[in-house]
Amino acid sequence: MFRIPCPHCGLRNVSEFRHVGEARTRPDPHTATPEQWRAYLYEQRNVAGWSVESWYHGSGCRQYIGVERHTVTNETRPIARAPESGHAAAGSASPDAGAPDADSAS
Amino acid sequence: MKRRGRPTTYSAGGLVSRGLTHREWPPAWRRHDLQATYDVVVIGAGVHGLATAYYLAANHGIRKVAVVDKGYVGGGGSGRNTAIVRSNYLTPEGVRFYDRSVKLYERLAADLNFNVMFSQRGHLTLAHNDGSLRTMRWRAEVNKLEGVDSQVISPDEIAELVPFMDVSADTRYPILGALYHPPGGTIRHDAVNWGYARAADALGVEIHQNTEVVGIDVEDGRVQGVRTTRGHVSAPVVVNCTAGWASLVSELAGVRLPISTHPLQAAVTEPVKVFLDTVVVSGTLHVYVSQTDRGELVFGASTDPYPSYSMRGSLEFTEELAGHVLELMPSIAKLRVLRQWAGLCDMTPDFSPIMGVTPVAGFLLDVGWGTYGFKAGPVAGEAMAELVATGRTPEIIAAFDLARFQDGRLVGEKGAAAVGH
Ligand SMILES: Cc1cc2nc3c(=O)[nH]c(=O)nc-3n(C[C@H](O)[C@H](O)[C@H](O)COP(=O)(O)OP(=O)(O)OC[C@H]3O[C@@H](n4cnc5c(N)ncnc54)[C@H](O)[C@@H]3O)c2cc1C
Ligand SMILES: [Zn+2]
Numbered sequence: 417m418f419r420i421p422c423p424h425c426g427l428r429n430v431s432e433f434r435h436v437g438e439a440r441t442r443p444d445p446h447t448a449t450p451e452q453w454r455a456y457l458y459e460q461r462n463v464a465g466w467s468v469e470s471w472y473h474g475s476g477c478r479q480y481i482g483v484e485r486h487t488v489t490n491e492t493r494p495i496a497r498a499p500e501s502g503h504a505a506a507g508s509a510s511p512d513a514g515a516p517d518a519d520s521a522s
Numbered sequence: 523m524k525r526r527g528r529p530t531t532y533s534a535g536g537l538v539s540r541g542l543t544h545r546e547w548p549p550a551w552r553r554h555d556l557q558a559t560y561d562v563v564v565i566g567a568g569v570h571g572l573a574t575a576y577y578l579a580a581n582h583g584i585r586k587v588a589v590v591d592k593g594y595v596g597g598g599g600s601g602r603n604t605a606i607v608r609s610n611y612l613t614p615e616g617v618r619f620y621d622r623s624v625k626l627y628e629r630l631a632a633d634l635n636f637n638v639m640f641s642q643r644g645h646l647t648l649a650h651n652d653g654s655l656r657t658m659r660w661r662a663e664v665n666k667l668e669g670v671d672s673q674v675i676s677p678d679e680i681a682e683l684v685p686f687m688d689v690s691a692d693t694r695y696p697i698l699g700a701l702y703h704p705p706g707g708t709i710r711h712d713a714v715n716w717g718y719a720r721a722a723d724a725l726g727v728e729i730h731q732n733t734e735v736v737g738i739d740v741e742d743g744r745v746q747g748v749r750t751t752r753g754h755v756s757a758p759v760v761v762n763c764t765a766g767w768a769s770l771v772s773e774l775a776g777v778r779l780p781i782s783t784h785p786l787q788a789a790v791t792e793p794v795k796v797f798l799d800t801v802v803v804s805g806t807l808h809v810y811v812s813q814t815d816r817g818e819l820v821f822g823a824s825t826d827p828y829p830s831y832s833m834r835g836s837l838e839f840t841e842e843l844a845g846h847v848l849e850l851m852p853s854i855a856k857l858r859v860l861r862q863w864a865g866l867c868d869m870t871p872d873f874s875p876i877m878g879v880t881p882v883a884g885f886l887l888d889v890g891w892g893t894y895g896f897k898a899g900p901v902a903g904e905a906m907a908e909l910v911a912t913g914r915t916p917e918i919i920a921a922f923d924l925a926r927f928q929d930g931r932l933v934g935e936k937g938a939a940a941v942g943h
Contacts, residue, residue, distance in 0.1 A: 417838060431838065435828035438782075451928065458780035458871055458927045462769035464831045487783075488831045 418490040424477040430490075432475035439468040439482060464488050468495055531635055550716055551595075551723035556730060556752045560588045562910055563748055563757040565735050565771055567591035568600035569711070569896055570888050571763035572718035572729075573903025574910075579725035581904070582911035587727045588757075589719075590750060592734030596715035599765050600896060602865030604788050604822045604943065606801055606812070607897040608645045608706030610665050610672045612657070612938035615921040616874065617668040619901060622918060624705060626900035636717030638709055639815070643799050645706025646680065647942050648850075650695040650806040657937045658701040665703075675702045683800055686851050694849060695806050706801060708812055711896055718903075738775040738885065745775065745884035759910055761886045766831070766866025768889035777880045779889065780927050781868045784825035785832060786893050786943075787839045789862035791854075793817030803942035807846040810942060818860065821847055824941045825867055825893060835862040867893045872932040873939040877902065877922045878915050886910065887924060893943040 419427045438461055443452045461467070466486050473479055482495045530536075530548055540547065562578060564571040567589050578584040591597070607627055609620035631638045649655040658674050665672035677689040680700050689697050719729055730752070737749035738760060747756035764771045766783045793816050803810035808824045823843055826836075840862055848855055869892045870876060876890035888906050891898065905919045915923065921933050 417836065430828070454928050454930075455778070459778045460769065460780060460782045462779070462782050462829065464767075464770055464783075487829060490830060490832055 418492060420471060420481075420483055420485075420492050421494045422473050422476060422479075422481055423494065424479055424481070425473065428473070428476055432473060434472040434474050436470040436472050436480065438462075439470055532637075550720040551729050554728045554730065556588070556733065556750065556755060557728075558754075558756065559586075559747075560728075560755060560757045561586040562588075562759045562761065563755055564589045564761045564763055565591075565748070566598065566763035566765065566767075567595045567715075567719070567729060567731065568598045568763060568765060569596075569715055569718065569899030570600075570765070570891065570902050570906075571761070572715060572722060573899045574761055574763060574888060574906040575727045575729075575903075576718045576722040576725070577903045577907035578910060579722060579727050581907055584907075584911060585726035587722075588730055588755065589722070589727060590730045590733040590735060590748070590755075592732070592751075594731045595719050595729065596712055598767075599865045599867065599891070600715050600899070601712060602788070602863060603711055603896045604810070604812070604820050605708045605711045605896060606645070606706070606810070606943055607640070607709050608703055608801075608942075609670050609897075610645070610647075610661055610701060610703040610706065610938065612661050612664060612935055613874075613933050614664060614668060615933055616935050616938070617665055617670055619918055619922075620897060621668060621670050622904075623898050623901035626904065627709060627897075630714070630717070630900060634717035634721045636713060636720065638713045638717055640707065640709045641815075642705050642707040643801065643812075644683065645703040645801045645942075646683065646803065647701040647703075648680070648697050648802065648804040648806070649699045649701070650697060650804065652698070654805060655698050658699065661701055661938060670703075671705050672701060672703045674699050684798065684802055686797060686853055687802065688850060688852055695804075708801060708814075709896075714896075714899065718899075735771060735774065738771075740775055740882050740885070743881070743883055745882055759884050759886065761888060761906060761910070763888045765868050765889060765891050765895065768868045768887070772880075772887070772889075775880070775882050775885045777882055777885065777887075777924075779876065779887075779924075780871055781876070781890055782829040783831055784829050784867050784869050785834075785864045786822070786825045786867045787835055787862060787864045788820065788822045789835075789840060789843060790814070790818040790820050790860050791857040792860050794819075794857065802850070804846070804850060805941040807849055808941055809843060809846040809850065811847060811850070819854070819857065822943065825869065826864075829869075831866060833864045833866065835864050867891070869893075871927070873935040874933040875902070875922050876924050877906065877919045878909060878924065880924055890922075892939065894939045896943075
């Protein structure tokens with residue numbers, strides 16, 4: 417069991433949370449090409465390393481939160497900026513939060 | 523020097539003579555220096571990579587093939603799975619595909635001259651509510667249309683097949699029926715891996731263990747070769763068979779996949795006298811059970827609820843598993859868990875694999891095997907070999923292409939693959 421730092425509730429057991437997905441930027445539906453839209457829907461970076469993710473604290477504050485997690489060791493740490501709520505509630509995480517782990521894939 | 527043709531035969535006579543003379547068996551496959559070029563490089567020495575290499579050599583005479591693995595043969599999911607083989611899927615594409623694999627498995631021991639211990643003991647998927655019963659009727663009809671033996675049976679019939687199961691109505695999740703699939707069963711997964719490795723080796727395929735791919739060279743949209751921890755290799759065709767690590771390897775070629783990697787755990791108990799001769803799966807209780815020939819009960823479940831590359835077992839898993847198993851079979855409460863382990867599963871959005879060409883010419887995929895890919899080893903290997911040899915995507919895997927995510931042609935198998943692997 418590892419723990420996740422919730423900005424509202426503090427460090428809590430992972431079993432209180434639901435994993436929502438990798439943080440990603442939703443393209444503008446008016447201008448996005450089908451390719452961009454499908455990439456947004458399906459593609460995963462799936463890195464082995466630090467990854468910025470969205471989690472839902474179902475057994476706590478019931479908020480969508482952003483957190484950085486190392487996908488090999490399951491270490492976690494808070495991210496600097498909380499995700500935008502409206503977007504995260506749609507199921508897919510914080511805007512523009514790819515930056516901290518942008519180079520860990522290569 | 524290359525040996526060609528069939529490997530040393532294993533026979534009763536050979537066993538007796540080696541037993542008496544104490545002569546060593548020859549190694550099942552050889553070690554090699556890495557050459558500078560191959561016709562095909564297969565990344566990953568699990569059942570998919572090994573079967574692909576074997577069928578390339580056996581069916582198409584393409585023998586200048588290297589299978590490279592960062593670890594050892596069968597060190598990935600292929601040596602960690604619970605070895606369930608079945609073809610009672612939900613979509614016609616899926617049923618046809620997995621049925622071909624069952625057919626290949628039925629004659630695999632003879633083809634490879636290696637006892638793979640395929641035991642078609644029957645496979646039961648329990649329904650605990652109307653929703654699952656409806657899906658099972660649907661699956662049974664699709665299965666029958668494709669010529670696969672599959673039917674819905676009643677709790678009384680279940681009790682006859684599985685004597686220790688609690689089919690009474692006063693449980694928390696009463697059993698309403700089951701999808702019964704007589705040709706389903708289990709196999710000895712290590713034997714399948716080793717059998718393919720040995721037979722491929724005998725046909726001239728080189729198996730390179732401890733050889734990690736750290737780069738894939740692409741020029742003008744064509745794959746040129748791979749960089750490994752033991753040197754550079756050029757090859758016009760590179761096949762990615764790395765399952766849980768598939769995204770990382772594809773990323774080396776600049777191909778992003780709709781895959782996330784989840785750990786899947788399993789456990790076995792101490793051995794007891796054999797009493798269970800079917801495979802029993804309950805989607806509602808997130809658990810399945812079978813018994814090995816040694817008498818251990820093998821338990822599996824659904825994947826860990828978040829992606830991770832960690833292969834550590836967890837106490838939460840064992841606790842939850844034990845609770846669910848005892849709801850099904852209260853009488854085994856005194857059995858002790860002997861060991862537990864985890865493997866990595868490359869989950870796709872539609873619970874179907876991703877096979878075939880990519881935007882990078884010569885870079886092929888045989889991935890997305892999630893929690894259900896061991897049973898597909900033979901058919902996937904056969905089809906991937908045909909694709910490499912002919913340059914055309916065989917009909918049987920056409921539905922599983924990467925482009926389906928672009929075109930919105932998902933092959934939804936969640937209803938048949940989420941818990942019952
Ligand atoms: C607990 C558990 C239970 C399961 N139960 C079943 C079941 O009952 N039935 C079923 O059909 N399926 C089951 N599965 C799924 C099945 O095990 C897998 O889908 C299947 O084994 C995948 O085979 P593969 O050959 O594609 O990959 P793997 O066997 O995982 O092999 C991939 C190989 O790639 C190598 N590799 C990775 N990265 C690199 C690199 N950079 N360079 C070189 N090599 C690399 C790895 O070392 C590994 O050996 C289960 C899985 C698990 C974990
Ligand atoms: Zn909280």
